[in-house]
Amino acid sequence: MNRVTGDDEAGSLAELRDQLWEALGECDETRAVAVARRALDAAEPAQAHTVGRTAADRIRGAGERVLLELIAPTQERVGLAWAANDITVAQEHAATAISERCIAAVADATAPAPSGTYAGRVTVACVTGEWHALPARLLSEVLRLRGWRVDYLGAQVPTRHLVDHVCRTRAQAVLLSSSIPFLLPGAHNAITSCRGAGVPVLAGGAAFGPQGRYARLMQAEWAEDATDAAALLGRDLPRPREHAARLAETDLPHLSDQEYTMLRRTSLQLVKQTFVDVEDDFPATHRYSQYQRERTIEDIDFIVSFLATALYVDDVDLFTTFITWTAGILAARDVPPRCLIPALDSLLKQLKDFPRVVGILTAARGLTL
Ligand code: B12
Structure with a gap:
């Protein structure tokens, strides 16, 4: 690896990110750790000329950059690739385990000498x-x-x-x-x-x-x-x-209306009834395998949990952001996002007497799914 300074530095970091990404994709732990170690070398001398910086400062700075500008964004990329259905859950797990190894390698290489203070x-x-x-x-x-x-x-x-x-x-x-x-x-x-x-x-x-x-x-x-x-x-x-x-x-004074407490208390029943309504409104579910049925129930359970949380913090955006995210996850897996509509409608019907719930669900129904 060439030592880098100035403008080359950003280019080098981007290259190292790509190399780390490739190593994660191939579940190659040894290569990933080697990239992280090389990144430490590359990050350190860029700041070496700064007046007054001690060797310890430079090592600390390099470690921090590798943790936050190499490993963290690469791990975020893992999340995006999983969401887009470009990598499997197993690949995501492997990548995370390797990122943990990389963090440990950086920590070992940059640990300050124990001083007791x-x-x-x-x-x-x-x-x-x-x-x-x-x-x-x-x-x-x-x-x-x-x-x-x-x-x-x-x-x-x-x-x-x-x-x-x-x-x-x-x-x-x-x-x-x-x-x-x-x-x-x-x-x-x-x-x-x-x-x-x-x-x-x-x-x-x-x-x-x-x-x-x-x-x-x-x-x-x-x-x-x-x-x-x-x-x-x-x-x-x-x-x-x-x-x-x-x-x-x-x-959170809005909790005194008890809507959150009621939703939490009845969530099991809500999930069950919503699944029944979804089956009625979305005939494709009748052909679902046991595995697909379980995932659908899990998705409905998620919807109810996010709805309860939106009530807890009294923020419609929390729920609409979640529904938009779920729609993206479904679309990437060739499941039409409009299959969320029967679930939202069922919840609206079951919870029609609760004004804050109705406000949140109505906002979600207004999204283009
Ligand atoms: C790896 C991973 C997992 C692993 C975690 C293993 C582990 N050892 O950490 C496993 C497989 C367990 C997992 C499970 C799940 N995951 Co996950 N996961 C991820 C993934 C790909 C990476 C997480 C990560 O390490 N990010 C890298 C770090 C650096 O980023 P960060 O979180 O933004 O943190 C930075 C700042 O936020 C901040 N920060 C974070 N914490 C703190 C704390 C303090 C005090 C401060 C100051 C700063 C700070 O500093 C960090 C560095 O800059 C993310 C994708 C992503 N974008 O993060 C999804 C992600 C978080 N997961 C997601 C989901 C949905 C799940 C599951 C619900 C999936 C499921 N159906 O089971 C479960 C939930 C499990 C649970 N109850 O926690 C979604 C969440 C979406 C949403 N709507 O909320 C994401 C965003 C994936 C996606 N792209 O959609 N996941």
Whole structure:
């Protein structure tokens, strides 16, 4: 690999991304790790001329760039390829496992010498039910490079155990990651519980919405990515006052209409009835295999979960964005997106007495499917 500077640098990173992408596509772990290592060499000297930068600074900068500008976007590309049905679920799983290996290789190659002194101690965790651990892992490694002691708890951490941990370790802050919006009610519980224990919460990940709008609704700080998170932590997050258990309605007064509670309570029945209505309205389902029937029920369950979450955060956009996304996933698999219409109509019929639900479903019915 040629050492790169200036304009060549961006070109080189783009090339390395393509090389990493190819290695992931071929499930070639050894090659992928070699690309990540080469990227470290390529990223480092570009900043070497900067006056006042120590060798440690340069290594840290290179590590961060490889994590956030090579591995993260390549992993996002994996998601896009899966959504477009260009790669299988198995290829996506393999690619993610290899990305994890690459992160570990970068972390090993750039680990600061143990000094026993840290910028502070923080906990990084995914909310209950959240399996997308890789974004939290990336965040943890960037913070370590920046001198923080990080307790990385990984995927789906039950709130009670999260709170126990942050209290026991006297964490300066909890960094909570979530990618899937329907986990937001659980995320809210985690935020409220940690704040109740006097620990500030910094939330991030796609679940928290554009510009972190749902994190703010839930009284958490929000950062776009690991670099922003490091900057916020460096400014010391204000410690919330410890308080007793707090009702979700305190942050979200619209919940007092009980529509969310009712929907959650009846969701099993709603999914069953919606499937029956879909079968009636969309005759093709009668020819479905058992596997296809199960996937359809799963899709309806998803629709109901996202509907409940849109009610929880009182945001129509959360649901319409999800329906548009689902339509794209279906179309890429040669399933006509208009098969969503009978499901939406069935829910509208079953839930006609609930004004906020009706508003959300009507907006979704207005989409071109
Ligand atoms: C790998 C993957 C999986 C793996 C995760 C394994 C693992 N070890 O992480 C598995 C197979 C488990 C999985 C499962 C599912 N997945 Co998935 N998955 C992905 C994929 C391809 C990559 C995730 C990733 O690593 N992204 C790379 C990181 C770098 O990006 P990022 O999340 O944006 O994170 C950055 C910032 O948001 C931020 N950030 C993130 N967290 C935090 C936290 C803090 C505090 C801060 C400050 C910043 C921050 O920093 C990161 C770095 O810049 C994404 C596609 C994508 N675009 O991300 C889909 C994706 C997230 N998955 C999706 C779906 C639908 C699912 C499933 C529901 C599928 C299913 N039907 O079962 C399940 C849900 C499981 C669950 N309950 O969590 C959808 C979500 C769509 C939606 N409408 O919400 C996506 C977007 C795929 C797609 N293109 O449609 N998935």
